[in-house]
Amino acid sequence: MAFWIELLISGVVAGLIIGLSALSITLVFGIARFPNAATGDTMTVGAYGALLGHRATNSLLVGGLTGAAAGALVGFLGYWFIFRKLAQRSNVALLVASIGLAFVLRAILGVSFGHSQQVFQLPLVRPWRIGGVPVHPNDLVLAAACAMILAIVFAILHLTPVGRRMRAVADDPALARVSGISPSGVMTVLWLLAGAVSASAGIVAGIKTVVSPEMGWDLLLPAFAAAIVGGIGSPVGAVAAGLLIGVVQELATPFVGFTYKIALSFLMMLVVLLVRPRGLFGKLEGAR
Amino acid sequence: MTIDRRTILQAGASALALGLAPQGALAQAEAFRIGALNPVTGAGSPYGSGMAAMILAAVEEVNAAGGAGGRQLQVFADDTQTNPQSAVLAAKKLIEVNKVNAILGTWSSGVSLAVIPLVNDANILLMHTSGAPALSVPPANAKGYGYRFQATNDRFGRAFAEIAVKEGYKRPATMAFNNASGIGNTQGFKKAWEAKGNQVVAEVVYEPNQPSYRAELQRVMAARPDVIVMGSFLPDTTIILREAFQTGANVKWIIPGWAANPQLVSALGNEPTEGIISVDSVSNEQAASFARYDEAYRRKMSQPGASNVYAAMTYDMVIALALAIEAAGPGAGTAQINAKIREVSNPGGEKVFTFADGKAALKAGRKINYEGASSVLDFDEFGDVTPDFGVFFITKGKLDRRYVVKI
Numbered sequence: 001m002a003f004w005i006e007l008l009i010s011g012v013v014a015g016l017i018i019g020l021s022a023l024s025i026t027l028v029f030g031i032a033r034f035p036n037a038a039t040g041d042t043m044t045v046g047a048y049g050a051l052l053g054h055r056a057t058n059s060l061l062v063g064g065l066t067g068a069a070a071g072a073l074v075g076f077l078g079y080w081f082i083f084r085k086l087a088q089r090s091n092v093a094l095l096v097a098s099i100g101l102a103f104v105l106r107a108i109l110g111v112s113f114g115h116s117q118q119v120f121q122l123p124l125v126r127p128w129r130i131g132g133v134p135v136h137p138n139d140l141v142l143a144a145a146c147a148m149i150l151a152i153v154f155a156i157l158h159l160t161p162v163g164r165r166m167r168a169v170a171d172d173p174a175l176a177r178v179s180g181i182s183p184s185g186v187m188t189v190l191w192l193l194a195g196a197v198s199a200s201a202g203i204v205a206g207i208k209t210v211v212s213p214e215m216g217w218d219l220l221l222p223a224f225a226a227a228i229v230g231g232i233g234s235p236v237g238a239v240a241a242g243l244l245i246g247v248v249q250e251l252a253t254p255f256v257g258f259t260y261k262i263a264l265s266f267l268m269m270l271v272v273l274l275v276r277p278r279g280l281f282g283k284l285e286g287a288r
Numbered sequence: 289m290t291i292d293r294r295t296i297l298q299a300g301a302s303a304l305a306l307g308l309a310p311q312g313a314l315a316q317a318e319a320f321r322i323g324a325l326n327p328v329t330g331a332g333s334p335y336g337s338g339m340a341a342m343i344l345a346a347v348e349e350v351n352a353a354g355g356a357g358g359r360q361l362q363v364f365a366d367d368t369q370t371n372p373q374s375a376v377l378a379a380k381k382l383i384e385v386n387k388v389n390a391i392l393g394t395w396s397s398g399v400s401l402a403v404i405p406l407v408n409d410a411n412i413l414l415m416h417t418s419g420a421p422a423l424s425v426p427p428a429n430a431k432g433y434g435y436r437f438q439a440t441n442d443r444f445g446r447a448f449a450e451i452a453v454k455e456g457y458k459r460p461a462t463m464a465f466n467n468a469s470g471i472g473n474t475q476g477f478k479k480a481w482e483a484k485g486n487q488v489v490a491e492v493v494y495e496p497n498q499p500s501y502r503a504e505l506q507r508v509m510a511a512r513p514d515v516i517v518m519g520s521f522l523p524d525t526t527i528i529l530r531e532a533f534q535t536g537a538n539v540k541w542i543i544p545g546w547a548a549n550p551q552l553v554s555a556l557g558n559e560p561t562e563g564i565i566s567v568d569s570v571s572n573e574q575a576a577s578f579a580r581y582d583e584a585y586r587r588k589m590s591q592p593g594a595s596n597v598y599a600a601m602t603y604d605m606v607i608a609l610a611l612a613i614e615a616a617g618p619g620a621g622t623a624q625i626n627a628k629i630r631e632v633s634n635p636g637g638e639k640v641f642t643f644a645d646g647k648a649a650l651k652a653g654r655k656i657n658y659e660g661a662s663s664v665l666d667f668d669e670f671g672d673v674t675p676d677f678g679v680f681f682i683t684k685g686k687l688d689r690r691y692v693v694k695i
Contacts (some may be wrong), residue, residue: 006502014499014502019501116333117526124559125534134536208527209500209523210527218497253503253507254507258493258504259493
């Protein structure tokens with residue numbers, strides 16, 4: 001039984017990383033209406049930003065804030081110089097532009113920091129044993145941080161005027177415009193938020209593993225799968241699907257083995273698209 | 289002057305004409321072009337720059353001695369990024385644009401496996417330092433143009449088995465990165481270990497780029513091993529060892545030298561790395577060729593030559609290739625040069641330790657046996673060598689070589 005609980009915990013933490021990056025993808029898709037392939041590399045930017053902040057002040061909190069700020073900045077600059085200019089084009093053009101942005105970010109990070117791995121120099125601690133199950137304090141801290149970030153994002157979306165405007169643009173951009181909502185304010189907040197959220201996912205991943213220029217790109221596909229499974233455009237769905245995918249992957253390893261567990265996220269995406277295409281929490285959208 | 293359409297058209301046309309102009313007159317036999325394809329960035333970056341620098345140093349040495357087979361050597365360098373996709377692009381550029389006659393110094397097995405079909409199609413030689421056993425045999429090495437200057441992962445596995453016996457371990461488990469190299473290591477270990485009548489208690493193959501390896505570690509630790517034998521690389525080894533330490537696992541580790549190196553110690557600190565057995569092939573340190581290589585390495589990289597076993601291998605690649613070109617004579621093609629490589633490196637003949645001595649002996653009509661800086665370079669029928677293995681124990685953050693294993 002302890003064996004399964006350990007796997008569950010491991011799955012939850014992995015799921016939080018996937019869920020946060022899926023949240024970023026779904027926010028951008030809901031409001032800007034295109035899949036943002038630069039999400040992965042914004043994660044990497046956040047991880048490196050946090051690394052620099054942590055090295056300078058030896059405080060993980062400051063590092064986290066620095067990383068989130070770096071991600072927000074990158075998100076905003078991407079919008080201001082690239083996606084804003086392409087706003088009238090088809091979303092394929094925006095997708096391809098985001099792929100190009102991803103390459104540029106990865107190359108800049110590679111040149112600035114080198115390609116060898118970097119790690120967060122955190123003190124290594126032994127786990128607490130709760131009822132025979134080893135629970136790692138770092139995992140608890142990371143889970144709490146993720147929960148707080150999610151709370152902040154949902155608070156912004158549902159409790160602030162700008163969040164209400166964002167949800168209005170996500171629901172129906174034409175009607176929102178007619179109602180007098182100016183798109184640039186909404187978009188600015190959106191990209192700052194999406195950048196900060198994906199940066200946080202990158203920071204958590206960087207703390208748990210190692211930081212290298214390719215790390216975000218490698219974690220991108222499960223994030224897309226989670227965004228689709230949860231329902232594109234639904235923030236709750238993205239996080240829930242991320243957790244679901246993370247947990248299912250880990251719990252299934254005794255049955256499918258470690259090599260095939262990563263196929264599970266895509267298998268789930270396949271099943272969801274066949275059975276309930278709008279995803280778990282998505283809305284049915286009419287197309288005319 | 290104003291930049292208008294006409295100006296741009298004229299500028300473009302003249303640039304094109306300059307690019308297509310013949311590259312100077314050829315006053316002598318065409319240079320032998322070497323493609324130096326090394327892991328300057330990526331997982332192999334600790335070794336790649338040194339490998340490239342030693343190819344250049346050896347080429348300078350050969351050209352200073354008058355070239356090989358009446359030809360000077362010319363180097364075109366590129367970076368594999370320790371990534372098969374990038375390496376294929378770089379190899380294509382070297383083969384199709386620079387028209388190289390041999391590619392030297394690919395490091396990772398994934399990269400060499402991806403590049404060798406291109407090299408076979410172009411009928412040129414590939415000399416590499418990769419471990420995957422598949423590089424020895426058809427289909428990868430169907431033409432016999434691949435030469436391996438490092439031990440196969442299979443040989444590494446055999447060395448691991450010898451070490452496990454010597455250190456008295458009874459319950460080994462294996463963890464392998466899911467690629468040809470990682471699995472080659474652990475399969476080689478398993479074969480050698482079971483041939484001694486023993487059992488491997490758990491085997492796990494894990495995927496790259498996962499957010500956590502806890503489930504994999506859980507599976508291995510459930511079998512209660514006393515030592516874990518890894519076929520792994522630096523990033524995943526860092527993550528696995530950190531997680532193993534943080535779960536309080538009490539187990540010993542045997543890890544290949546490219547993963548258990550000073551970067552691992554700086555990532556994890558002294559406590560989690562204490563007592564790790566790091567195994568790598570060792571250079572031919574008593575030979576005069578090693579002294580020459582060491583001097584060149586210190587000059588170019590300001591580090592001792594023993595710090596980069598792969599750079600000794602790439603140095604030897606150039607010297608052995610140059611001696612083979614010299615033995616094959618002027619105007620020789622790949623097949624003729626290929627036929628001479630074993631002739632100049634394998635036993636039977638006068639031992640030589642430098643290119644100049646070898647060239648002089650060949651001119652005098654004597655058979656030579658080049659003893660290299662990386663190993664004695666006796667190629668078997670697959671083009672593989674059998675170096676010795678250094679067994680390093682990580683003690684207080686330093687790699688301390690305790691003994692050498694011969695297989």
